[in-house]
Amino acid sequence: MPSKSSARLAALTVAAVCSAASTVALTSPAHAASVRIHDIQGTTRTSPYAGQKVTDVPGIVTGVRTYGSSKGFWIQDPTPDADPATSEGVFVFTSSTPTVAVGDSVTVAGTVSEYVPGGASTGNQSVTEIGKPTVTVVSSGNAVPAPTVIDSRSVPAAYTPAGDTAAAGSINALTLRPAAYALDYYESLEGMNVQVSDTRVTTATDPYAELWVTVKPRENRTARGGSLYGSYDAQNTGRIQIQSLGATADFPVANVGDTLAGTTAGPFDYNSYGGYTVVANTLGTLRGGGLQRETTRKQARDELAVATYNVENLDPSDATFAAHASAIVNNLKSPDIVSLEEIQDNDGATDDGVVDASVTVNKLIDAIVAAGGPRYDWRSIDPVNDQDGGEPGGNIRQVFLFNPERVSFTDRAGGDSTTAVGVTKVHGKAQLTASPGRVEPADSAWSASRKPLAGEFVFRGRTVFVIANHLNSKGGDQGLTAQYQPPTRSSETQRHAQATLVNAFVKDILAVQKNADVIALGDMNDFEFSDTAKLLEGDGELWSAIKSLPRNERYTYDYQGNEQVLDQILISPDIRRDCFAYDSVHINSEFSDQISDHDPQVLRFRP
CATH class of the missing domain: 2.40.50 (OB fold (Dihydrolipoamide Acetyltransferase, E2P))
Structure with missing residues (x-):
């Protein structure tokens, strides 16, 4: 200053x-x-x-x-x-x-x-x-106007008025009603000196010295101290971003469930990274909530454990291999099959035509062995260079890891980056025409996006079909605090087309073998209540197993103060009818020192 x-x-x-x-x-x-x-x-x-x-x-x-x-x-x-x-x-x-x-x-x-x-x-x-x-x-030296207190009593329960249809859904020209709507209340304080007190952290401190708190401690609280985003109609009105107006070196490094005790105060701003923000010249004192990383249970001898884990642009230059390996071995208890998303090629973001990812995958496998886990085998299909989206040059793809001491992979030639896998009937059972294979890779629904990877596994003599997915991201969607209400979710168009194709492929398997065990899993980039999930589920061909958890435990990701579902494991009717266990293992999304922005998921069942 x-x-x-x-x-x-x-x-x-x-x-x-x-x-x-x-x-x-x-x-x-x-x-x-x-x-x-x-x-x-x-x-x-x-x-x-x-x-x-x-x-x-x-x-x-x-x-x-x-x-x-x-x-x-x-x-x-x-x-x-x-x-x-x-x-x-x-x-x-x-x-x-x-x-x-x-x-x-x-x-x-x-x-x-x-x-x-x-x-x-x-x-x-x-x-x-x-x-x-x-x-x-x-x-000079005048008293600064006393800050306006933002708390659970001052913020309305309703989130926003509907936009003016004559103005393309914009709320800009509507007269503010700060006693009726949370967004109107916040807008009525734009630029003013405000304060919050004794607020609970709902999104951990990020690398940019930002965190999110809630001024409504009881609003959609999760079991571990966050705020659940449970539907489009149940917004968390009490969530506010906190930044520092001074040096960021002293900014609190907080996890979900921690508290900023005392007063946090400063000008009330609006930015492109989440909307309304206290740019704090006074920061509360961090009080730790004691949040610990979760550990799931080990699968029983006759249970097949299948997991999905987005490892966030993993390439050989990263320093996170040992941490990811420890998570797989110690927190996930070495699942039999692990679907990995965002595995990059051997030179990461260098855009030089390299698409092979064997160095990346084998480095992770070696790290898992060093952590005391099994020596996994793996299968994948290299993408066409720069055709699957993600970080330019990185060529992210899905990869199957599997423990050959517990499960076998059925290799069937013919699968490549551009050939569509099909379903045939052999001796009355469903069989993939290629394993591994890709689902409709030439369809426009997968333009600049990851193509699903399908494979056949055998556990204790029973075939299990697994489809690894990483659907189109939410990039380009309008934010929850946009001037257009409800916000436009433009990314859904492509994601809905992708979900329709995945469901159709599952339907082909079940049409051949009604009782087939089919799992579609991965980073679906959408909520369990979304239309994307409904299209994946279809007419009962699949069911999102995260819905078996209590509502306040249904989340895999934490974004701008909202804990939400992006990663899912969907199961066919035969698996759902049997006894299964599902766990969202919270090891990343709630922590400031996360090694990925996603929490892994584990399904255990008896084929």
């Missing part, structure tokens, strides 16, 4: 530069008489003064941002109006390091704009700002 010096008494004029974002298109600037901040903010999400020049806007500096591409400071009017819909704070965008300090009383002249973090294509809400400012420091 700048020192208090006479330099701050001079007027400051700087040019506004908005990188990696956009500003709402406006008409040529007009001039407005002296106005207050609440006039500029208005009663909707966009300012009635947008595009106009304003002068002599008074306020007290509550926070200064000296880093990143959005340098500037927040001011707040110490004399608020009586309308709860109008914010009393606003961000002044300077583009260069500001020379004001917290506690300065200033007047600002500049142009009001609506800045969209991340760009208009994201669908994000805009932030009202004053740009191209001329700043006059009137006095």
